[in-house]
Amino acid sequence: MSTTLAAGAELDFSLAQQLTVIALCALTAFIAHMALAVFNDGVRPFLLDFIQGRTTRSATTAVSFGLSAGFIFGLGAPMALSTGVLNPWLLFLPTDILGMLSPKKWLAPILGGAWGAVVVFGLNGANNIAHDLPVDFLTAMQQMSTPILFLFTLFPVLAITKQFGRKWGGIAGVLELALVVMTMKLWPNMFAGALAMAVGVLMLIGLAVSKDLRQRRADRAAGVVEEVGGDDPMASLFSASATRLRKYLPLFMLLGAGVCVLAQMHVFGGGEATSFLIAKGQYAEAAQVDFYRVFGFIPLIATTALASGAYGIAGFTLVYPIGYLMPNPFLAAAVGALVFAVEVLALSWIGKVLGRLPSVRDSSEHLRSAIGDTLQLAILFGSLMAANAMGGGLGILVVGGLYLLNEAMGRPVVRMAAAPAAVIVGGIVLNVLYWLDLFTPIKG
Template sequence: MTSLAAGATLDFSLPQQLLVIALCALTAFVAHMALAVFNDGTRPFMLDFIQGRSTRTAATAVSFGLSAGFIFGLGAPMALSTGVLNPWLLFLPTDILGLLSPKKWLAPILGAAWGAVVVFALGGANNLAHDLPVDFLTAMQEMSTPILFLFTLFPVLAITKQFGRKWGGVAGVLELALVVLTMKVWPDMFAGALAMAAGVLMLIGLAVSQDLRQRKADLAAALTKKSDGTAEADGAGGTGGASGTGGAGEAEAAEDPMASLFSASAARLRRYLPLFMLLGAGVCVLAQMHIFGGGEATSFLIAKGHISEAAQVDFYRVFGFIPLIATTALASGAYGIAGFTLVYPIGYLMPNPVLAAVVGAAVFALEVLALSWIGKILGRLPSVRDSSEHLRNAISDSLQLAILFGSLMAANAMGGGLGILIVGGLYLLNEAMGRPVVRMAAAPAAVIVGGVLLNILYWLDLFTPIKG
């Protein structure tokens, strides 16, 4: 597999700089309007803000509390170590700035300012860090191997949690065999590509099969109940009981407050369809330029030049987030900044920015228009809906281990045993203090802090950098 360059940079062309600045301005404006936010944890709180039961200050505080750790502990370290931008670095800050802005016209200005910081200041910080005696950014590239390979196992974890150890074992053996086969037969391909494809397809197949069996069983039970009820009604000579019950059921459905809320939220989002199409076009073009990765593994794959594999990885992630994004959007009236994230893999594969803009706008339009229909479909497929939650949890579990292990490898590369002591100690201290920094972001943040400390020790003549 192609390795990252020793000095991953954040140097962008003028069109790329302008796009990042414009997109950050747009996402801040959309967040100010409470039409979309990137943080899935913030979205459920948006309904109270939209309906006036919560203040802008309170909404901003929630967004900052849920996002700060990811921005500084994951987004910035990943961008600095790979030279590829990511959504935590771009879109979580614009969530906060957009909600913070008291005026509509100020929100895009604040967003554009953050975009300028990213494309200008971050590159300077990157170059400065690479010139230090202890180059902790280059050391952080050690994270790529555990992230890429352990991430491959997320379908196995999801299958095991949802369908038991037997199916989990089958999936594990299948993925291992496919990884070994890929490394042997197609050495230029990312080894986990086929394995992840097989695992995700297996999970979806098991979930759909279970739902179909359950629907058949429910239908058979309903027919049996109906047959018994008809016989009892004929025997009693009664009429009208069934129709009366049906009328009450229809009235109850018509007055379902959740159905009414979902309908109102979907209608609110459709009113701003042109704005969402512009947002979809911008995100898709950003992905097409290959300066942006939608996830941890994707960032390293794009940095290594494995574009098709990056598209594949982000496509699989979509299955884990469609139900979450659809239901929270329908419940809150606020969509996701990246939608269902389909624009990520589509953008990676587009041949030029113009086509990416057109396709991205069309994808977002279809997503917004189909929200109500998707919500209804998910209501009929409980196992598929559960699979989504298991996928998200499995992605989180596999990445937490991969990032921790990779961070310790980076610590060893930059400082040997002392590096491991500092980075591992900071991670354990964060755990003991009740995780003021979220677990997934704690280890990369510890690498940066550890790198700074090792440089200070070098200047104090207390540490000699390890020669690579």
């Protein structure tokens, strides 16, 4: 399977795609303004104080900006420019900020729609300018695809090792390696990590469920009785939050329809690996990758939604893989709306189930941590490959030096976004050196 994109990824959208992006950005900003949902999982816990009037809109906006800016400019924009595919960090993190920033309800969708227009009309111009430079750092950034796609395959192995120890981790690692080699040999047109990830995630879930069932049998044998009822303040809070979200069910259904339609148009990828797969037209593999990510985020999104009264802009992110596979936008809209309706209505039940399956809940934490670890290494390694492609040793010196400087300064740019941001800054530096006749671009 080729992991190289065609040079010069285009960000040229049809009218329908432009209108969908603008409308969806307007809607997400409006929903963020009402504190009904945000995309940034780190912001959601802060919304309870805002909803209950214990903090101000400006203070909450400052939190949102502080937690999101690095991802927008360091990850969202570079990934979109290098793949030609939009992503949630570029679209939904800014609308989180703009929605919270807006002092009036009617202004929020205008600000959100304006951001959507900037993305669909302005990004392609920036893309064309960058590709015309003597040092084409955007094409060089496509070198990131191979490490991201292949290292991402290992996230179930890391999660199993962290939760169930070295023995099970070793078994999972050997099994995944064998499956990757077999896939490359027998099905060369298929994403090599697809089958390996499927088996790894199923293995993790199987181990977690098995551990929980054994524990419950042991508790029953020991005469431990599960307490039911009582005055649980968290249960009361969860119930109030679920009721608040159900009150706005039609709005959430509209949101689910919009996100699913955008995914169906194949100009949007829900994750780093997914963006490269969408760019290569491998929609089934992209759906598979984003489906596995769901298992790492359902417990986080469900518990933070029930605790704060604010949902996720993409819900449990199930609408991403479903959208990639839909044959037309009309069916995508209907299914997306239905999926969000089921998710919102099932929140309380999901919270109760997770309370009874602690190992499964822990598995989601380990999955998220493992996804972060694999992508962190893959993005850093891919960024250094991009630096080498655009500037050889000097490129590595500049990009690697900027990354290390960011670390030494206490990470003003979050680590995940620091390396892609360093590639863009490094590319600009190399172009300046070229114009000063101090650097000759690498050919080929």
